Amino acid sequence: MRRADRLFQIVQHFRGGRLVTAQKLGQWLEVSERTIYRDIADLQATGVPIEGEAGVGYIMREGFDLPPLMFTRDEIVALVAGARMVRAFGGAAMARAAEEALVKIGAVLPDSEKDRIARTEIHTPMWVVSDADRAAIDVIERAVETRTVLTLDYRDEAGRSSLRDVRPLGLWFWGKVWTLVAWCEMRGDFRAFRIDRIASVTAADRRFKPEKGKLLADFYRTVERSGDGPAAVGRGP
Numbered sequence: 607m608r609r610a611d612r613l614f615q616i617v618q619h620f621r622g623g624r625l626v627t628a629q630k631l632g633q634w635l636e637v638s639e640r641t642i643y644r645d646i647a648d649l650q651a652t653g654v655p656i657e658g659e660a661g662v663g664y665i666m667r668e669g670f671d672l673p674p675l676m677f678t679r680d681e682i683v684a685l686v687a688g689a690r691m692v693r694a695f696g697g698a699a700m701a702r703a704a705e706e707a708l709v710k711i712g713a714v715l716p717d718s719e720k721d722r723i724a725r726t727e728i729h730t731p732m733w734v735v736s737d738a739d740r741a742a743i744d745v746i747e748r749a750v751e752t753r754t755v756l757t758l759d760y761r762d763e764a765g766r767s768s769l770r771d772v773r774p775l776g777l778w779f780w781g782k783v784w785t786l787v788a789w790c791e792m793r794g795d796f797r798a799f800r801i802d803r804i805a806s807v808t809a810a811d812r813r814f815k816p817e818k819g820k821l822l823a824d825f826y827r828t829v830e831r832s833g834d835g836p837a838a839v840g841r842g843p
Contacts, residue, residue: 612637613645617654620666627663677711682719685711687728694730695779697743734782742807743777746786750774755810756788761803772797773814775822789820796825 612635619626619634628642635642646664650656658664677685685707692704712723735743749756755771762768772788775796779785784801818824 609645613649616642616645616649617666620656620664623665623668625658625663625665628660677715677719679719679722682711682715682722683726683728686723686726690728690730694734695782695784696735696740697747698737698740699744700747701740735784736802739784739801742801742804743784745807745809746774746777746801749809750776753813753815755791755812755814757808757810758799759805759807760799761805763803767805768792771810772799773820775825787822787825796828 615635616631619631628639628646631642632639643660646656655667656664657667689704689708689711693701696704708723712720715722746756748754753773756774757769757771760768760770770790770792772786772790774786774788776787777784778787778798786799786801786804788797788799789795790797
């Protein structure tokens with residue numbers, strides 16, 4: 607790889623405010639850490655706002671005007687495959703966003719690569735998730751972001767119904783089944799709810815603040831202690 611190309615790739619790896627070590631950059635670019643140190647010093651000397659130190663890591667301050675984004679062949683394949691999977695399995699808003707993302711990806715590609723999208727032979731079924739589940743996924747995803755309490759009419763495995771308020775923490779996808787992980791206010795504990803068993807979901811007229819013991823990080827610790835997957839923790843009515 608030419609040095610100019612390597613410097614460009616180093617800057618690309620800093621996108622999104624990521625903290626990156628010289629060791630990791632060296633592994634990605636297949637050069638020594640000493641070479642990375644010299645490259646970063648040269649980038650800093652030219653005004654690229656990279657901060658950090660050897661042994662700790664480096665980060666690039668926000669606001670730096672990066673060159674136009676370009677994708678490699680493998681990145682194009684990964685993005686197309688991911689967008690097609692979201693289109694098949696995600697919520698309605700996610701599906702529309704995936705379609706738009708594919709259009710935008712195609713718009714920034716050079717002419718020689720524009721047909722790469724059509725030639726990516728990785729496909730998914732067009733209709734997998736029901737319309738009701740798609741709508742529920744969209745409501746839940748927005749509630750997770752805005753920390754809005756949700757009211758669920760939930761049916762357990764035996765078909766028994768319960769009405770409860772929950773604090774949505776995240777969505778997990780298990781092949782054909784989506785699961786909501788939440789803090790259940792009725793049970794006072796974490797619960798995992800299958801989306802296809804939610805008869806109705808509505809946003810309650812209140813939001814919740816992060817509380818110690820009720821956070822996603824606390825849920826992960828519960829998973830680690832149990833040795834089971836997220837869907838198994840708190841499973842039940």
